[in-house]
Amino acid sequence: MAAPLRYTLTGLLWAAMGLIYLPLLPAAVQLFAPAFSSMYWQVLLDDPQLPQAALATLISTLIALIGALSIALCVVSALWPSRLWQQLATRLPLLLAVPHVAFASAAWLLFAEGGWLFRQFPGLTPPVDRYGVGLGLTLAVKESVFLLWTMYALLGEKRLAEQSLTLRSQGFGRWQCLAWVVVPQLLPQLRIVLLATTAWTLSAVDVALILGPGNPPTLAVLAWQWLSQGDELQQAKGALACLLLLLLLAALILLAQGLWRLYRTRIPDFRGIRHPGSFVLPGKALAVILPLLSLLCVTTLALLANREMANADSIGNSLGLALGSTIIGGVLCLLWQEFGAKRFTAWIWLPLVLPALPLASGQYQLALLSWQDGEWLTVLWGHLLWVMPWMLFILQPAWQRLDPRLTTIARTLGWGRWRCFWRVKCPLLLRPLLAALAVGFSVSITQYLPTLWLGAGRVATLTTDAVALSSGGSTPMLATQALWQLLLPGLFFLAIALLLRLVGHYRQGLR
Structure with missing residues (x-):
C-alpha cells in the first residue's frame, strides 16, 4: 500500500x-463535576432511598458474581477435560444467544407475583424481595454461561490439561486439581471478563427494572431516574450516584485482589492428603440444566405470547x-x-x-x-x-x-x-x-x-x-x-x- x-x-x-x-x-466531566460540591453530597446522603438502594445493589452484585463463578467452576471441575465438556461447549450458544431482557422477562413471567407459578399454586405467596436476591440469582445463571464460554477458550491449552492429568494420576481429586492447578492459572486470564461482568451487573438498569427491587430500586435505577430529570439538583444526584457505583466497583476490585493474594498463600505443595472421590454430581447436573434453561425461556415466552x-x-x-x-x-x-x-x-x-x-x-x-x-x-x-x-x-x-x-x-x-x-x-x-x-x-x-x-x-x-x-x-x-x-x-x-x-x-x- x-x-x-x-x-x-x-x-x-x-x-x-x-x-x-x-x-x-x-x-468524565459530568461524573466528577458535582463531586467537588459538599452541598450536592449532602443532598444525596440525605435521600432516604440511598442506603437501601446501595445495599440491594451490593447484595445483587455479589450474588451474581459469586454465583456465576461458582456455577462455572463447578461445571469445569466435574467435566473438564472430557467428551462431556466438549458437548457442553456446543450447547452454550443456546443460552448465550438469549438476551438478558428476554431471560429476565421469562423469569418474571414465571416467578413474579401474578406469574405462572403462583397462578398454578394460589396458596403460595411470593416473598418480598427488598435486596435484589432474585435479580442476583437470575444474573448469576445468565453470566455463568458467558464465563463458561470464555473458560472453554482458555482451557484449550495443552500444558494445563497435562498438568491436571498428572496431578490426578497422583491420586488427587477433581476439586483439588481445580483449586491447585486450574484456578491459579485461569483466574488471572479471566480478570477482564470478571471485571466486565461486575461493572455490567452494578449498572444494569433494564434487568433491574423488570425483576426489581421496586421501591427503593437499585442504585443504578435511582441514578437513571435522577439523570432523566430536568432539574439540575436531581441530575447532580444522579451523577454522584454513578460515582458511587464506580467507588463500589473499586472497592470490590480491592476486595477481590486481597482474597486472591490470600488464596495464593493457601495453595499447598502437592504433598497433602488425597481426596480422589470428588463430588461431581452438582457440576454434571448444572451442565444439563444450563442448556435446558434456554429451552425453558423460549417455551415460556412462546406459550404466553399472543398470536x-x-x-x-x-x-x-x-x-x-x-x-x-x-x-x-x-x-x-x-x-x-x-x-x-x-x-x-x-x-x-x-x-x-x-x-x-x-x-x-x-x-x-x-x-x-x-x-x-x-x-x-x-x-x-x-x-x-x-x-x-x-x-x-x-x-x-x-x-x-x-x-x-x-x-x-x-x-x-x-x-x-x-x-x-x-x-x-x-x-x-x-x-x-x-x-x-x-x-x-x-x-x-x-x-x-x-x-x-x-x-x-x-x-x-x-x-x-x-x-x-x-x-x-x-x-x-x-x-x-x-x-x-x-x-x-x-x-x-x-x-x-x-x-x-x-x-x-x-x-x-x-x-
Missing part, C-alpha cells in the same frame, strides 16, 4: 474511533441497528488490528469495565449539544461504543495468534501490506470474525440506555418495548416482544453456525 493512502486510511480510522469513544470525555405480530417498527429498528453496528464494528475492528496503535490502547476497554450509565449519559449530552437526539443514526452511533470493544475482545486473541512467518513469506513474494492483510490475515480470521459478529449482534440487541436516551422515545426497539411493558403492560404482549428479542440473535447465531460449517467444509484448513 502506498504511504499516502496508508496515512489517509490511518487518519480516517482514528477519526472513526475518536467519534465512537468521544462520550468518554463528557461522561399477533410484535411491533413491526421495533423489529425493524432492532434488526437494522444490530446489523448496522455489527458490520461497521467488524470493519473497524479488522482495520484497527492492522493499522491502529499497538500500545497505550487501554482506553478501548473502558466501556467494558465501567458502569454503562455515565457513558450513556455522556452520549446523551453530546447528542443534545449537536441537536441529533431522536435520530436513528445517533442510536446506531451509541450502540457502537459497546459493540466495538466486545468484538475486539473476541477478535484480538485470534489476531495475536497469527503466525507472523506467513506475512513475511507473502512480503518476500512482493505483496504489499494491504494485500497481505486482505489475502492472508482476513481468511485466517474468518472463524473468529464470524464469532465476533454474532457477539456484536447480540450486544446491540440488548442495548437499553443508549436506545432510550439517544432515541428520545422515537426509535423504539424490542428491548425498550419489553422493559416498558414489564412495568404494567399486557403480559402476552410482553412475552411477544421478549420472544422476538430472543429470536433475532438466535437466528443470527444459527446463520453464523451454518456459515462456520460451510467454511469448514470448503476450507478444511480453517476448521
Whole structure:
C-alpha cells in the first residue's frame, strides 16, 4: 500500500474511533463535576432511598458474581477435560444467544407475583424481595454461561490439561486439581471478563427494572431516574450516584485482589492428603440444566405470547441497528488490528469495565449539544461504543495468534501490506470474525440506555418495548416482544453456525 493512502486510511480510522469513544470525555466531566460540591453530597446522603438502594445493589452484585463463578467452576471441575465438556461447549450458544431482557422477562413471567407459578399454586405467596436476591440469582445463571464460554477458550491449552492429568494420576481429586492447578492459572486470564461482568451487573438498569427491587430500586435505577430529570439538583444526584457505583466497583476490585493474594498463600505443595472421590454430581447436573434453561425461556415466552405480530417498527429498528453496528464494528475492528496503535490502547476497554450509565449519559449530552437526539443514526452511533470493544475482545486473541512467518513469506513474494492483510490475515480470521459478529449482534440487541436516551422515545426497539411493558403492560404482549428479542440473535447465531460449517467444509484448513 502506498504511504499516502496508508496515512489517509490511518487518519480516517482514528477519526472513526475518536467519534465512537468521544462520550468518554463528557461522561468524565459530568461524573466528577458535582463531586467537588459538599452541598450536592449532602443532598444525596440525605435521600432516604440511598442506603437501601446501595445495599440491594451490593447484595445483587455479589450474588451474581459469586454465583456465576461458582456455577462455572463447578461445571469445569466435574467435566473438564472430557467428551462431556466438549458437548457442553456446543450447547452454550443456546443460552448465550438469549438476551438478558428476554431471560429476565421469562423469569418474571414465571416467578413474579401474578406469574405462572403462583397462578398454578394460589396458596403460595411470593416473598418480598427488598435486596435484589432474585435479580442476583437470575444474573448469576445468565453470566455463568458467558464465563463458561470464555473458560472453554482458555482451557484449550495443552500444558494445563497435562498438568491436571498428572496431578490426578497422583491420586488427587477433581476439586483439588481445580483449586491447585486450574484456578491459579485461569483466574488471572479471566480478570477482564470478571471485571466486565461486575461493572455490567452494578449498572444494569433494564434487568433491574423488570425483576426489581421496586421501591427503593437499585442504585443504578435511582441514578437513571435522577439523570432523566430536568432539574439540575436531581441530575447532580444522579451523577454522584454513578460515582458511587464506580467507588463500589473499586472497592470490590480491592476486595477481590486481597482474597486472591490470600488464596495464593493457601495453595499447598502437592504433598497433602488425597481426596480422589470428588463430588461431581452438582457440576454434571448444572451442565444439563444450563442448556435446558434456554429451552425453558423460549417455551415460556412462546406459550404466553399472543398470536399477533410484535411491533413491526421495533423489529425493524432492532434488526437494522444490530446489523448496522455489527458490520461497521467488524470493519473497524479488522482495520484497527492492522493499522491502529499497538500500545497505550487501554482506553478501548473502558466501556467494558465501567458502569454503562455515565457513558450513556455522556452520549446523551453530546447528542443534545449537536441537536441529533431522536435520530436513528445517533442510536446506531451509541450502540457502537459497546459493540466495538466486545468484538475486539473476541477478535484480538485470534489476531495475536497469527503466525507472523506467513506475512513475511507473502512480503518476500512482493505483496504489499494491504494485500497481505486482505489475502492472508482476513481468511485466517474468518472463524473468529464470524464469532465476533454474532457477539456484536447480540450486544446491540440488548442495548437499553443508549436506545432510550439517544432515541428520545422515537426509535423504539424490542428491548425498550419489553422493559416498558414489564412495568404494567399486557403480559402476552410482553412475552411477544421478549420472544422476538430472543429470536433475532438466535437466528443470527444459527446463520453464523451454518456459515462456520460451510467454511469448514470448503476450507478444511480453517476448521
